[in-house]
Amino acid sequence: MLLARASIERKITFSMLYLIVVGFGLFSLTQLKIDLFPDIQFPVIGIITFYEGVGPADIEKLVTRPLEESVAATKHVKKVNSTSSQGSSIILLQFDWGTDIDQAEMDVRKRIDLVRDLLPEEASEPLVFPFDPSLQPIMFLGLSSSSLGPAELRKLADERLEAMLERVDGVASAVTQGGLERQINVKLNPLQLAAFQLSPLDVVGALQREASLQPAGRIETHSQNLSLRILSEYYSLDDIQSVVVKYVKGVPVYLKDVAEIEDGFKERFGDARTNFNPGVVIQVNKQSDANTVLTCRRVRQTLSDIEAILPEGTSLGIVFDASEFIMRSIYNLRNSALQAFLMSFLVLLLFLANFRGSLIMAVSIPVAILATFPVMHLAHLTLNIVTMAGLALAVGMLVDNAIVVLENIYRYHESGTPLSQAADVATSEVGLAITASTLTTISVFVPVLFVPGIAGELFSDMVVVMCFSLGASLLIALTLIPLLSHQFLKIRPEGAASRWSRRIREAQAHLSGKYLRILHWCLGHRKKTLLIAGLLLVISIALTATLGGEFLPRTDQNLIIVRVDREIGTPLEETEKTVLDLENIVREEVPELENLYVLFGAGEGITAIFTGTASYTIFLRIRLSPMEERKRSQFEIQDALRKRLQEVPGIRFEFIEPTGFTTERPIEVKLLGPNLLQNRQLAEQIKASLEKIPGLVDVSLNVRESTPELQIIPERERLNDFKLSVSQVAHIISTAFQGKVAALYREGADEYNIFVQLDRRFRRQKEAIANLLIPTPAGKLIPLGQLAQIREEAGPASIYRENQQRMISVGCNLSGIDLSSAVAKIRQVLQETPIPSDVQVLIGGTAQDQQEAFYYLRIAFIAAVLLVYMVMASQFESLVDPFIIFFTIPLAFIGVGFMLFLTQTPLSVMSLVGIVMLVGIVVNNGIVLVDYTNQLRRRGMPLHQAVVEAARIRMRPVLMTALTTILAMVPLALELGAGSENWSAMARSVIGGMTTSTLLTLVIVPVLYTIVEELESRIVKSWRRWRSG
Structure with a gap:
């Protein structure tokens, strides 16, 4: 082969080329970003709109539906989900995978602009954002102090620490949760307002007028020009108290006459606790393109600067650091790759009994990996658990081509051929075979690139x-291996070989003899041989059918997230009492606890998507010690917590998987239809049935019991009599009970809101609503009770919609049951449940993702088989020979079934990708056998002799390549470290498939070759007789 001869003749040139490759590889490695997962662009866009003080039904009618109807018409929208809750509307648009999300975001904004004028004026501007896992904080920092109170801690975090953290390279924002925020509260007394014939709007208007900035012009003196500036802002509480709200018969009514002015705090709607103590938590969010590990490292370095400015007795500690699990996962995969490299080297040494030869082959692995890093850098790939797993999985295969080449060189030189000639001739002899083998392996991966959905996005990198890396290994085998063999390979003569070498050769000769006896028997009993293989395949398929299936393996991330809900309408103070009870449970049940962070009450901004906007919601983030330091897994600890939480009255809870890939649960039975009451009753019936299925846990509805509300129904005729509008009345009610920022209070460089609202003791009285005075254009004040009906009713806590239909879902988590089995049992329940004709029932959640992924991976498997056939047909210039080799694929399925059954590993996306990989890997041994058999036939050797001789000669490289691939997968299959659960199913599939395929290929391929050749010979002879006759 020209490449081999060129590398031998121009060894300096090729040596320099490989040094350049190694140099660029090392440089590129230092430039790669480190993250947990690839940079996946999720095709999801969120729209969040706030309309404070408005109930779910009105939010749905006034905000959600107009927005839904408009944005649903955006191109490539696959699904529209919405949640209308108290004071907020959240819409999630799911687009087809592969959609340009930046363009989609622009299209969504345009669609919103079309209906913006139809939304209530008081509603906030809809916030549009692409859904991104980087929205999740990468760090939580807990601020605590023995000398500062909650207000001082909050001020310290808001004014100093956030700014210092946001200056860190890679940090997008730092958001503070918990503590108290200073605010000037104007607490209105409705009795005093009534006495002076005033309304809350009068107070707001007065504060705004007194604080308004008015242009005052300029003054010119003989020496200079001066601008006139009126300082009308509020600088003291006396300034606020002295504001004149109204004159009654020439006597001023001051603000202090109708309200209490307090230098206080914002009313709490949510709070945070860390490690069983109240405190302030700072969430650190990274920029979307930032390196998570480097950003966390820089934040850690900044903490030392922050500690220097903190008051005495105050500390800032790390509650959660996302980079810790990332680095543990990366280190585990790195160690797996190193272990695979070591085992591959030992296999080579064992078979060749030649240290130099083994070292030459071992060199091919790091060089091929280093050659991959510049490609990763140019393709903007990150160093994450997916790309690292790809390298770890490839380690055993990278040496395959080198093994075939070097073993052939070794054999030629051992038989007396000069080393320079042996390196050239031996490489040329197997060059086409290893090229075809590499192309078949690569070709099976190509269809995976076209698999849509999260599975395709994950595996594309x-x-x-x-x-x-495999392409690089091929070039290394054709150039670097002959070059190094020519320069460094030395083989001792039989008499000069060491005792260890002689023993290895004797063992190999003994193994070869045993193999040839088995092969001769199989060639003499071809029907029995094929029957045994077929029987093993049937048994394997039967075993696989018992395994069940899942989407992606569950990973122990040292983190448990629990959402707990109290009864709807529970005030924040009562929710906080429940938090203390939950903390006690965690303290008792989780001795493996490392950190605990609790967020309860309403979230703010985009955070509301993950935490909700209700005072009765609690989120616990339970950080566990590293997996290697625990006896119990994360999931065993979850089960223990679940038992204790089930004993707590008045709550419902669910465990949330911290993957970030989906906001849905493993299984969600969705009921879509217009009648909410009917859907709710049906959902309760299904829920009761699902709770009886073993393994289904945390079964609950997405809707809660109705929330109590006071409904104000305006009497329009009365309003018309007083020349009032509904919006005017609503504005007054909103100001009185929800409150309004009227102006700013300035203290030095700091500004604080002046917040006008009824005093809390009056807001707790239902009759205060009926007694609220409404001013008329004629100057009269009319109690609200005379203008509207006020009644207490129950309304929905949240209204969920999917594709513009109201939707109720029954969701559950799984414990001790696989996803496929659970779905099968749920389908059986649904078949036995009467479903009204106007209700559509769907099974969603992760189960739907699994179904789609399995469907596309089956297509990818078929495409891989076709591509492999095309490559082999091109190599052999035959349409028949590839069919012989194709029988190695079902031989691999035998091992896959037995291995997954013995390890009780359910079928998943990972195991299916392993099966697709096997299509390209297992045929390589067949290619080497058939290719050499054809070469011997072309040299004139008889059929049976050629088959046996090819099998004898190629047995050693076949076993070597198989063992290196199998042993390289062992560290991943054993789940020895953090994140290894992700890859164990894939590794086990490959190990099982390679084991049976290799052992059976050595006998089945020769048997099939002889059958096909004899059959072809008979057909040719019959054709010739027919032509001549």
Whole structure:
């Protein structure tokens, strides 16, 4: 082969080329970003709109539906989900995978602009944002103090610490939760307002007028020009108290006459606790393109600067650091790759009994990996658990081509051929075979690149890494291996070999003899041989059918997230009492606890998507010690917590998987239809049935019991009599009970809101609503009770919609049951449940993702088989020979079934990708056998002799390549470290498939080759007789 001869003749040139590759590889490695997962662009856009003080039904009618109807017409929208809750509307648009999300975001904004004028004026501007896992904080920092109170801690975090953290390279924002925020509260007394014939709007208007900035012009003196500036802002509480709200017969009515002015705090709607103590928590969010590990490292470095400015007795500690699990996962995969490299080297040494030869082959692995890093850098790939897994999985395969080449060189030189000639001839002899083998392996990965959905996005980076590393290994086998063999390989004569080498050769000769006896028997009993293989395949398929299935393996991330809900309408103070009870449970049940962060009450801004906007909601983030330091897994601890939480009255809870890939639960039975009451009753019936299925846990409805509300129904005729509008009345009610920022209070460089609202003791009285005075244009004040009906009713806590239909779902988590089995049992329940004709029932959640992924991976498997056939047909210039080799694929399925059954590993996306990989890997041994058999036939050797001789000669490289691939997968299959659960199913599939395929290929391929050749010979002879006759 020209490449081999060129590398031997121009060894300096090729040596320099490989040094350049190694140099660029090392440089590129230092430039790669480190993250947990690939940079996946999720095709989801969120729209969040706030309309404070408005109930879910009105939010749905006034905000959600107009927005839904408009944005649903955006191109490539696959699904529209919305949640209308108290004071907020959240819409999630799911687009087809592969959609340009930046363009989609622009299109969504345009669609919103079309209906913006139809939304209430008081509603906030709809916030549009692409859904991104980077929205989740990368760090939580807990601020506590023995000398500062909650207000001082909050001020310290808001004014100093946030700014210092946001200056860190890679940090997008730092958001403070918990503590108290200073605010000037104007607490209105409705009795005093009534006495002076005033309304809350009068107070707001007076504060705004007194604080308004008016242009005052300029004054010119003989020496200079001066601007006139009126300082009308509020600088003291006396300034506020002295504001004149109204004159009664020439006597001023001051603000202090109708309200209490307090230098206080914002009313709490949510709070945070860390490690069983009240405190302030700072959430650190990274920029979307920032390196998570480097950003967390820089934040840690900044903490030392922050500690220097903190008051005595105050500390800032790390509650959660996302980079810790990332680095543990990366280190685990790195160690797996190193272990795979070591085992591959030992296999080579064992078979060749030649240290130099083994070292030459071992060099090919790091060089091929280093050659991949520049490609990763140019393709903007990150160093994450997916790309690292690709490299770890590839380690055993990278040496395959080198093994075939070097073993052939070794054999030629051992038989007396000069080393320079052996390196050239031996490489040329197997060059086409290993090229075809590499192309078949690469070709099976190509269809995976076209798999849509999260599975395709996850594996695309791994596929790119494996394809380029395998391509590099082929060039190394054709150039670097002959070059190094020519320069360094030495083989001792039989008499000069060491005792260890002689023993290895004797063992190999003994193994070869045993193998040839088995092969001769199989060739003499071809029907029995094929029957045994077929029987094993049937048994394997039967075993696989018992395994069940899942989407992606559950990973122990040292983190448990629990959402707990109290009864709807529970005030924040009562919710906080429940938090203390939950903390006691965690303290008792989780000795493995490392950190605890609790957020309860309403979230703010985008955070509301993850935490909700209700005072009765609690989120616990339970950080566990590293997996290697615990006896119990994360999931065993979850089960223990679940038992204790079930004993707490008045709550419902669910455990949330911290993957960030979906906001849905493993299984969600969705009921879509117009009649909420009917859907609710049906959902309760289904829920009761699901709770009886073992393994389904945390079964609950997405809707809660109705929330109590006071409904104000305006009497329009009365309003018309007083020349009032509904919006005017609503504005007054909103100001009185929800409150309004009227102006700003300035203290030095700081500004604080002046907040006008009824005193809390009056807001707790229902009759205060009926007694609220409404001013008329004629100057009269009319009690609200005379202008509207006021009644207490129950309304929905939240209204969920999917694709513009009201939706109620029954969701559950799984414990001790696989996803496929659970879905099968749920389908059986649904078949036995009467479903009204106007109700559509869907099974969603992760189960739907699994179904889609399995469907597309089956298509990818078929495409991989076709591509492999095309490559082999091109190599052999035959349409028949590839069919012989194709029988190695079902031989691999035998091992897959037995391995997954013995390890009780359910079928998942990972195991299916492993099966797709096997299509390209297992045929390689068949290619080597058939290719050499054809070469011997072309040299004139008889059929049976050629088959046996090819099998004898190729047995050693076949076993070597198989063992290196199998042993390289063992560290991943054993789940020895953090994040290894992700890859164990794939590794086990490959190990099982390679084991049976290799052992059976050595006998089945020769048997099939002889059958096909004899059959072809008979057909040719019959054709010739027919033509001549």
